[in-house]
Amino acid sequence: MDERKLAEQQFDARIADVEARISAACSRSGRTREEIQVVAVTKYVSSDMVRLALDKGYKVLGENRWQDAKEKVERFGDEAVWHFIGHLQTNKVKDVLGRFACIHSVDRISLATEIHKKAEALGISVPCFIQVNVSGEESKYGLPPEQLMEFAEQIRGLQGLSVAGLMTMAPYEAEPESTRPVFRGLRQLRDELNAKSILDKPVTELSMGMSNDFEVAIEEGATMIRLGSVLVGTSS
Ligand SMILES: *Cc1c(COP(=O)(O)O)cnc(C)c1O
Numbered sequence: 258m259d260e261r262k263l264a265e266q267q268f269d270a271r272i273a274d275v276e277a278r279i280s281a282a283c284s285r286s287g288r289t290r291e292e293i294q295v296v297a298v299t300k301y302v303s304s305d306m307v308r309l310a311l312d313k314g315y316k317v318l319g320e321n322r323w324q325d326a327k328e329k330v331e332r333f334g335d336e337a338v339w340h341f342i343g344h345l346q347t348n349k350v351k352d353v354l355g356r357f358a359c360i361h362s363v364d365r366i367s368l369a370t371e372i373h374k375k376a377e378a379l380g381i382s383v384p385c386f387i388q389v390n391v392s393g394e395e396s397k398y399g400l401p402p403e404q405l406m407e408f409a410e411q412i413r414g415l416q417g418l419s420v421a422g423l424m425t426m427a428p429y430e431a432e433p434e435s436t437r438p439v440f441r442g443l444r445q446l447r448d449e450l451n452a453k454s455i456l457d458k459p460v461t462e463l464s465m466g467m468s469n470d471f472e473v474a475i476e477e478g479a480t481m482i483r484l485g486s487v488l489v490g491t492s493s
Pocket residue numbers: 298300321342343426467468469483484485486487
């Protein structure tokens with residue numbers, strides 16, 4: 258069997274497995290599949306695999322480094338809806354804007370200000386997530402939870418970005434159930450942000466859950482799950 262056929266068969270099997278698990282997590286928590294947006298994270302795979310993902314109906318794709326994403330973004334352009342999910346250096350904002358529909362990793366004022374300036378110059382407003390380091394792990398990016406409200410106040414006037422919601426990454430846990438407090442914490446922060454009416458409009462989205470822990474994230478209210486290895490795989 259040729260390589261592409263094999264890759265496709267393996268992908269079909271992963272899709273069946275992941276979609277069944279998403280649906281089961283939705284049923285357990287009284288939610289529907291339509292409430293969950295899958296961001297297929299293509300950072301580990303080649304543009305041929307991106308082709309396959311698009312053909313299978315996964316149009317929202319995530320990348321975490323501009324240098325690695327460039328070739329894929331240029332090849333597929335508007336066929337995909339690209340989300341920038343990784344740590345974003347301020348000097349890369351100019352490359353990312355206009356090409357990515359959404360940025361999941363806004364975690365400091367200097368970055369928010371730069372997005373605002375560059376977006377205004379393009380006449381756009383970019384949907385963004387505020388990344389919060391709920392777990393407090395030192396290796397993780399994101400604002401400490403106790404700084405979220407003040408941060409939201411500081412960026413509320415920046416018209417070049419529009420806050421869609423909050424994003425977090427849970428630590429890798431051998432037992433995914435252990436991530437639950439992190440995801441629950443992010444949902445509570447979102448609700449608190451809305452209750453205080455700090456931003457111009459309520460935020461609805463929660464970008465949380467990856468290959469290892471997406472089911473728990475769905476049960477805790479995730480609206481976007483970012484799936485790499487479990488869905489698109491890690492090679493070819
Ligand atoms: C790589 C990455 C993912 C996907 O990781 P998997 O564990 O392979 O699903 C999700 N979110 C971010 C921010 C990432 O960098």
